Amino acid sequence: GDSVTQMEGPVTLSEEAFLTINCTYTATGYPSLFWYVQYPGEGLQLLLKATKADDKGSNKGFEATYRKETTSFHLEKGSVQVSDSAVYFCALSHQGAQKLVFGQGTRLTINP
Amino acid sequence: DADVTQTPRNRITKTGKRIMLECSQTKGHDRMYWYRQDPGLGLRLIYYSFDVKDINKGEISDGYSVSRQAQAKFSLSLESAIPNQTALYFCATSDPSRGLDYGYTFGSGTRLTVV
Numbered sequence: 001g002d003s004v005t006q007m008e009g010p011v012t013l014s015e016e017a018f019l020t021i022n023c024t025y026t027a028t029g030y031p032s033l034f035w036y037v038q039y040p041g042e043g044l045q046l047l048l049k050a051t052k053a054d055d056k057g058s059n060k061g062f063e064a065t066y067r068k069e070t071t072s073f074h075l076e077k078g079s080v081q082v083s084d085s086a087v088y089f090c091a092l093s094h095q096g097a098q099k100l101v102f103g104q105g106t107r108l109t110i111n112p
Numbered sequence: 113d114a115d116v117t118q119t120p121r122n123r124i125t126k127t128g129k130r131i132m133l134e135c136s137q138t139k140g141h142d143r144m145y146w147y148r149q150d151p152g153l154g155l156r157l158i159y160y161s162f163d164v165k166d167i168n169k170g171e172i173s174d175g176y177s178v179s180r181q182a183q184a185k186f187s188l189s190l191e192s193a194i195p196n197q198t199a200l201y202f203c204a205t206s207d208p209s210r211g212l213d214y215g216y217t218f219g220s221g222t223r224l225t226v227v
Contacts, residue, residue: 103154
């Protein structure tokens with residue numbers, strides 16, 4: 001079945017550092033790929049998405065590119081802020097299924 | 113008010129007790145889901161419902177049951193709670209007309225502890 005694997009956390013960085021959170025997936029066909037963010041005490045929010053190969057999703061300074069050849073969707077940000085501290089989830093879905101499959105989540109802490 | 117409201121926010125219960133977690137939504141979405149979040153395991157799907165008369169098991173439905181009382185309400189029950197059901201539970205809705213991101217909206221979660 002479909003699955004998503006994220007780099008293990010927790011990840012701790014200093015403010016203004018460069019961020020990469022790795023995500024790889026296993027799926028048949030051409031799934032849509034997502035990054036969700038969970039701030040403390042809140043539910044998940046969609047951060048960005050990509051629906052076909054080579055698409056780049058972006059939002060709030062974060063970017064991720066759908067790489068079918070490497071089955072990856074790594075999350076990047078050039079300069080992180082304390083307010084980016086959260087748990088980040090990579091996920092996939094097939095159009096017909098309409099069910100999200102999540103990775104295990106990566107906790108990110110940014111120190112001032 | 114939140115689009116997806118879960119009650120209670122926190123609950124401690126004893127092993128063997130029956131407990132119900134409730135979810136209500138004002139999004140007008142037909143599709144609703146219950147997920148469970150455990151550290152290091154991400155979110156796993158328990159049950160989902162594509163309309164009031166449709167209930168489907170997810171990947172970890174054993175020990176759980178659900179009821180879709182109305183389009184806006186989807187409840188999750190633990191008939192006889194056990195300690196390994198201690199987790200953070202999320203309700204979500206989606207809208208197929210939104211395209212491939214489906215407009216998923218999550219509640220703020222219910223933290224359940226079974227002692």
